[in-house]
Amino acid sequence: MSALGDLASFPTETLLQIFEYLDGRDLVRCQRVCKALRHHIDQCSATQYVIRLAMCGYTDGTQSQGGGFSLIGARLNALEEHINRWKYLNWEEQRIEIPTRIPDCEVLVGGIYVLISQTIITCVQLPSKIRHIPLRAWSFENDFTVTALAMDPSQDLLVLLEIRQESEVSYLHFRTLSDNTRHPRVFATIPSGRYVRSHDIMIVGDTIAFHQYPSTFTWNWCTGTLLSEEFLDTHLGGIRWIGPKKLLGCRWGEGPSGALVVFGLDQDGNRREIVALDLPVRPSSAPRSFSCFLGQLAVPHPSGVLPFDSSSVYIIHLSGVDFRMPQDFDLVIPVSTIERYASDRYDGPFSVPWDVWASENTRVVPHSRCRQHRIFRNRTVRVEAGAQSRIKVLDFTPNLSVWPDSSHHRPSDARGVCYTKFVGRSESAIDVYPETFARTNLPYHESHRILETPLREPRSVQVDDENIVIADVSFPSWRGGRF
Structure with missing residues (x-):
């Protein structure tokens, strides 16, 4: 019997x-x-759910909440609704009154919005109609002033940075998000160095990365083990975990032109890559702010190959750099380009001329009038200045409807990165950078990714999987929107 015949007689349940x-x-x-396997996978809600989760970069968080396999159809429908709300910007806006002062620091992760003002920690669980989550708020009185924070709701983890002025030493405290007690998995409070104004904290699993000029430390926060210390003799714009084994940071190096240095560390502290990009013009100062992420630019290939690796790009946003160009811009750098010039055996940064990077499809995408900017997963959100603020959601998510079989589906929407360009105060067109980075102008009606808000000067913008939260200048009101 043929292999196809064997498969056709295989029990569906198995x-x-x-x-x-x-x-x-x-x-x-x-x-x-074969067609038989394709038919079974296409007709099964569970397999379609797994495929769509993978393409969006999500994981299923419902297993711990019960429900089991019988709810898989409902989960698939909720995921499809979530995808469509981002795709078509189906915006549900509401105002949440939070009785607190203007916060010293704030963060939004996994639908939990945390604000800290002096010693008061305020937590808000934002509502979700898709996932049937109600609005809930709670607060704590802390025993020290918090300077910076990070959190991981999946681990019930809240990380607080304390700076003791008398000794000028800073400490990282690991608390539970639910009741602000010491986290049961933590070994000890970690002294993180002397007081400085620049700091950045990132968490992934049991590993935490903390940058405090001029060094970046990585620890296992459960055991308190120091994994690595990366000394940076120049300004670091920020650090981001871009995968379970990779840490990305940018700093300004020396050279005839401005150099943007990208380095990577794994969780064991081993250097994986360090590359310097010579920018076309020298900045007069280091960037005011920095954000980056590992995105997916390409639409899925008709062959059915998931575009997770070869088409990945680093999206690095820089703000406040005094170039002879718009002060806010994105660098779109293919991962393959960085890895081509990276070396595990090389101990220091080496310079790659800009024209070499440009030939590798790296792009500089300027932004005009960018007031706030946040990058999260496969999308970047900007708040533009003007008569009233305009929220621009730039979606990097591949089109889910075009794969995986070339005999039945063709890429009907080869969109990659969509950026709006301006002529004066009016919007004229959108530049599209698909997988090949071919530049194309689309008509005005493609600007459905733009949201209008009556907020003239939003104080801040935060983004996660389902939310865009914009804080008013007139505290204590925060306007939140959910997809």
């Missing part, structure tokens, strides 16, 4: 049990084996 152990990549590969 196939579905096998599918439960496969991830999104493997399921797509199975679809390409």
Whole structure:
């Protein structure tokens, strides 16, 4: 009997049990084996749910909440609704009154919005109609003044930075997000160095990265083990975890032109890559702010190959740099370009001329009148100045409807990165950078990614999977929107 015949006679229940152990990549590969497998995968809500989760970069957080396999159809429908709300900017706006002063620091992760004003910690669980989550708020009185914070709601983890003025020493405290007590998994409070004004904290799993000029430290926060210390003799704009084994940071190096240095560390503290990019003009100062993420530019290939690796790009946003160009811009750098010039054996940064990077499809995308900017997962959100603020959501998510079989689907929407360009105060066109970075102008009606808000001068903008939260200048009101 042929292999196809063997597969056709295979019990459907057994196939579905096998599918439960496969991830999104493997399921797509199975679809390409034969029509029988493709039919089973296409008709199964569970496999479609896994595939769509993988493409969006999400994980299923409902297992710990109960419900089981019988709710998989509802979860798939909720995911599709979530995707469509981002795609078409189906914006549900509401105003949340938070009785607190203008916060010293704030963060939004996983639908939890935390604001700290002096010693008062205020937490808000933002509501979600899709996931049936109600609005809830709670607060704590802290025993020290918090200078910076980070959190991971999936671990019930809240990290607070304390700076003791008398000794000029800073400490990282690890608390529970639910009741602000010491986290049960933490070994000890970590002394993080002497007092400085520049700091950045990032968490991934058991590892925490903390930058405090001029060094970047990585610890296992559960054991208190110092994994690495990266000394940076120049200004660092920020650090970001871009994967379970990779830390990305940017700083300004020396050279005839401004140099943007990208380095990577794994969780064991080993250097993975360090590359310097010579910018076309020298800045007069280091950037005021920095953000970056590992994005997916390409639409899925008709062959069914998931675009997770070869088409990945670093999106690095820089603000407040005095170039002879707009002060806010994005660098779009293919991962393959960085890895081509990276070396595990090289101990120091080496310079790569800008024209070499440009030939590798790196792009500088300027922004005009950018007031606030946040990057999260596959989208970047900007608040533009003007008569009233305009929220621009630039979506990097691949089109889900075009894959994985070339015989039935063709890429109908080869969109990659969409940026709005301006002529004066009027919007004229959108520059589109698909997988090949080919530049194309689209008509005005494609500007549905733009949201209008009556806020003239928003104080801050925060973004996560489902929310855009814009803080008013006139405290204590925060305007929140959810997709």
